[in-house]
Amino acid sequence: MLAEKIKKHLQKLEQKKFRKDFGEFIVEGIKGTAEALKSDFDIALILIEGKRRDENEIKKIILTAEKKGIIVEYADRKDLEKISDTETFPGVLSVVVQKEFFIEDFLKEKNIIALDAVNDPGNLGTIIRTADWFGIKKIILSENSVDLYNSKVVRSTMGSIFHVDILRVNDFKRTLEKFKKENFVINSLDLNGESIEKMSFKDKNIFLFGNESHGLAAELEKFVDKRYTIKGYGQAESLNLAISAGIVMYKIKK
Amino acid sequence: MLAEKIKKHLQKLEQKKFRKDFGEFIVEGIKGTAEALKSDFDIALILIEGKRRDENEIKKIILTAEKKGIIVEYADRKDLEKISDTETFPGVLSVVVQKEFFIEDFLKEKNIIALDAVNDPGNLGTIIRTADWFGIKKIILSENSVDLYNSKVVRSTMGSIFHVDILRVNDFKRTLEKFKKENFVINSLDLNGESIEKMSFKDKNIFLFGNESHGLAAELEKFVDKRYTIKGYGQAESLNLAISAGIVMYKIKK
Numbered sequence: 001m002l003a004e005k006i007k008k009h010l011q012k013l014e015q016k017k018f019r020k021d022f023g024e025f026i027v028e029g030i031k032g033t034a035e036a037l038k039s040d041f042d043i044a045l046i047l048i049e050g051k052r053r054d055e056n057e058i059k060k061i062i063l064t065a066e067k068k069g070i071i072v073e074y075a076d077r078k079d080l081e082k083i084s085d086t087e088t089f090p091g092v093l094s095v096v097v098q099k100e101f102f103i104e105d106f107l108k109e110k111n112i113i114a115l116d117a118v119n120d121p122g123n124l125g126t127i128i129r130t131a132d133w134f135g136i137k138k139i140i141l142s143e144n145s146v147d148l149y150n151s152k153v154v155r156s157t158m159g160s161i162f163h164v165d166i167l168r169v170n171d172f173k174r175t176l177e178k179f180k181k182e183n184f185v186i187n188s189l190d191l192n193g194e195s196i197e198k199m200s201f202k203d204k205n206i207f208l209f210g211n212e213s214h215g216l217a218a219e220l221e222k223f224v225d226k227r228y229t230i231k232g233y234g235q236a237e238s239l240n241l242a243i244s245a246g247i248v249m250y251k252i253k254k
Numbered sequence: 255m256l257a258e259k260i261k262k263h264l265q266k267l268e269q270k271k272f273r274k275d276f277g278e279f280i281v282e283g284i285k286g287t288a289e290a291l292k293s294d295f296d297i298a299l300i301l302i303e304g305k306r307r308d309e310n311e312i313k314k315i316i317l318t319a320e321k322k323g324i325i326v327e328y329a330d331r332k333d334l335e336k337i338s339d340t341e342t343f344p345g346v347l348s349v350v351v352q353k354e355f356f357i358e359d360f361l362k363e364k365n366i367i368a369l370d371a372v373n374d375p376g377n378l379g380t381i382i383r384t385a386d387w388f389g390i391k392k393i394i395l396s397e398n399s400v401d402l403y404n405s406k407v408v409r410s411t412m413g414s415i416f417h418v419d420i421l422r423v424n425d426f427k428r429t430l431e432k433f434k435k436e437n438f439v440i441n442s443l444d445l446n447g448e449s450i451e452k453m454s455f456k457d458k459n460i461f462l463f464g465n466e467s468h469g470l471a472a473e474l475e476k477f478v479d480k481r482y483t484i485k486g487y488g489q490a491e492s493l494n495l496a497i498s499a500g501i502v503m504y505k506i507k508k
Contacts, residue, residue, distance in 0.1 A: 122376055126494045135487025156494075163489045197508070233389025233507055235417045240380045240410075243500040246493075250501050253487055254451070 002075040006045070010083045013095065016147045023098045025149035027161075029090040030057045035159030037061065042097035043070045047083075050074040052091045061092060098149065101167045103175070106138050107182050110204055111252050113245065114140040116172050116220060117211040121146050125156025126242040132160035134249040139164055140206075142172040176223045179206055185225045188216055189244055193227030199251055200226075207248050212241050256329040260299070264337045267349065270401045277352045279403035281415075283344040284311045289413030291315065296351035297324045301337075304328040306345045315346060352403065355421045357429070360392050361436050364458055365506050367499060368394040370426050370474060371465040375400050379410025380496040381463075386414035388503040393418055394460075396426040430477045433460055439479045442470055443498050447481030453505055454480075461502050466495050 012018035013026050024044055027036055034057075036043055046065050052058055053074065065072050080089045106112060113131055118124050124146055131139055141148060148168060154161055169175045176186060185203040188210075189196075208224065210216035216224070230239060230247055239247075266272035267280050278298055281290055288311075290297055300319050306312055307328065319326050334343045360366060367385055372378050378400055385393055395402060402422060408415055423429045430440060439457040442464075443450075462478065464470035470478070484493060484501055493501075 126497060129490050129494055130497050132488040132490035133484075133486045133493050137488075158490065158492075160488075160490045230387075230504065231507070232387045234386040234391075234414075236383050236386035236412065236414045238412075239387050239500075240383055240496070242494070243380060243384050243496065246497040246500055247504050250484065250504075253485070 002047075002073060002079045006047075006073060007079060007083065010047070010093075010095070014151070016150070019098075019147065019149045024095050025098060025154060026151060027094045027096055027154055028092070028151070029155075030061065030092050032154070032159050033061055033092045033094045035162045036094050036096050037064050037068070039162035041099055041162055043068075043094050044097055045095040046070055046072045047080075047093045047095075048072060048074050049080055049089060049091050050076055055091070058091055101165045103167060103178065105165065106140065106167055107179070109138045111136055111201070112138045112140060112179075112184075112206045113249070114172075114176070114206050114208045115145060116142040116208070116217060117214075118145040118209070118241065119212050120241070121150050121152035122156050123212065123240070123242045124148070125153045125158075127245045128153075128157040128164050128166070129160040130242070130246045130249055132157075132163045134253040136249055136252065137163075137165055139166045140172075140175060141166055141168050143168055143170045173219065173223070176206070176208075176220070180223060186223050187226045187228060188224045189230060189248070190216075190227040191229060193229040196228045196230050196247070196251060199228050199248075201252055207245070207252075209241060209245055256301075256327060256333040260301075260327060261333060261337065264301070264347075264349070268405070270404070273352075273401065273403045278349050279352060279408060280405060281348045281350055281408055282346070282405070283409075284315065284346050286408070286413050287315055287346045287348045289416045290348050290350050291318050291322070293416035295353055295416055297322075297348050298351055299349040300324055300326045301334075301347045301349075302326060302328050303334055303343060303345045304330055309345070312345055355419045357421060357432065359419065360394065360421055361433070363392045365390055365455070366392045366394060366433075366438075366460045367503070368426075368430070368460050368462045369399060370396040370462070370471060371468075372396075372399040372463070372495065373466050374495070375404050375406035376410050377466065377494070377496045378402070379407045379412075381499045382407075382411040382418050382420070383414040384496070384500045384503055386411075386417045388507040390503055390506065391417075391419055393420045394426075394429060395420055395422050397422055397424045427473065427477070430460070430462075430474070434477060440477050441480045441482060442478045443484060443502070444470075444481040445483060445492075447483040450482045450484050450501070450505060453482050453502075455506055459506075461499070461506075463495060463499055
């Protein structure tokens with residue numbers, strides 16, 4: 001039986017407010033937990049479905065956790081159903097400590113993705129996963145976006161949340177100003193920009209994306225140095241945000 | 255008050271079984287309904303929240319519907335909450351008649367996207383929207399994929415479901431055989447293919463994508479003529495399906 005105290009703590013972590021208060025978040029699944037263990041994130045607790053403890057992949061997790069001195073707890077299905085927000089509990093769940101990143105490390109980077117007011121958890125998670133694929137190591141995320149530690153975001157990163165550094169900023173405008181002072185070129189997508197074929201990757205670049213429905217906020221437009229367009233041929237009004245960001249990241253690394 | 259019969263019909267359309275039986279599907283929102291009205295899809299019914307009938311955009315829809323002889327019904331919020339699966343009813347909802355497409359028209363096309371066992375409604379909807387953006391007009395969809403008329407799929411197409419022809423096939427293998435006989439080259443993505451930079455768009459092409467977790471089914475691999483890779487640089491195991499398809503479509507039209 002899982003202690004009542006732990007159960008309550010895990011339930012609280014489903015809410016943004018408590019994730020912030022505790023500085024923790026939940027990662028579900030074998031793959032996510034394995035990635036957490038390989039990373040330099042601290043893990044507060046690993047929770048395992050008791051009757052699956054002899055499965056090979058899960059045994060490996062338990063062993064690694066023990067070596068690292070991480071607490072492992074066991075629970076039965078009844079307890080787990082109250083905690084997990086997926087219908088089929090994936091056998092393993094970890095409580096991971098949120099990691100703080102610093103702007104200094106970002107200022108040394110060459111290509112950075114910056115996201116303002118991103119709403120859809122799937123979009124944010126997919127952008128993080130895609131950044132990881134293309135070896136883009138830094139993302140700036142405005143605080144008025146969906147919570148980075150929302151379970152859907154974490155799930156759709158497929159473990160990449162442990163590979164990409166994400167700087168969460170309250171004052172997005174001042175952050176952009178700071179990067180501009182440090183000679184970053186601010187690029188955005190737009191329906192009337194130059195062709196994306198002409199995008200230059202010589203400079204230090206920030207690639208800026210706004211909200212899914214409203215695009216880039218008017219107050220951010222003034223920071224933009226270069227506007228590019230992914231040419232459309234059909235009747236769709238726009239590309240999905242993650243697709244646009246994906247094509248830009250593909251171009252960066254091509 | 256909305257007639258009980260209509261209410262029941264709309265509720266049934268939330269289920270795949272009844273969508274199939276009736277040959278209809280629901281599109282929510284002003285934008286979706288406007289796109290349906292512009293398209294050559296038949297609309298069985300348009301449902302409007304009574305107290306919003308004087309809004310400009312909605313008045314336009316009512317006028318167009320009347321001109322086309324489409325039934326318009328009015329309902330109050332209480333009725334609508336039982337029907338719509340979004341929390342905030344978007345004022346307008348249409349019942350659209352499913353459209354049948356024929357393989358003959360597909361055989362004349364140059365670039366076709368073919369999707370087998372796609373599971374995630376957001377991925378399918380986003381791929382349709384992206385195809386529309388890049389002017390790719392034909393998609394083949396296996397019947398073991400998520401239902402095309404699932405409300406999340408329809409919503410995430412953002413109206414593009416009315417611009418892209420989608421051929422749903424039971425026997426995906428025989429369909430691929432047919433296209434091969436007609437000199438289509440079957441292309442797929444893979445971790446060990448040639449660089450996507452070398453992808454050729456001279457021939458008649460099918461770009462084949464499989465399931466999100468399991469990739470292309472083994473039994474489909476033998477149809478593949480050319481395998482390409484979108485090179486990765488980080489630690490992510492794979493790209494999201496819609497992102498991969500998006501990059502391929504971008505390359506097609508570049």
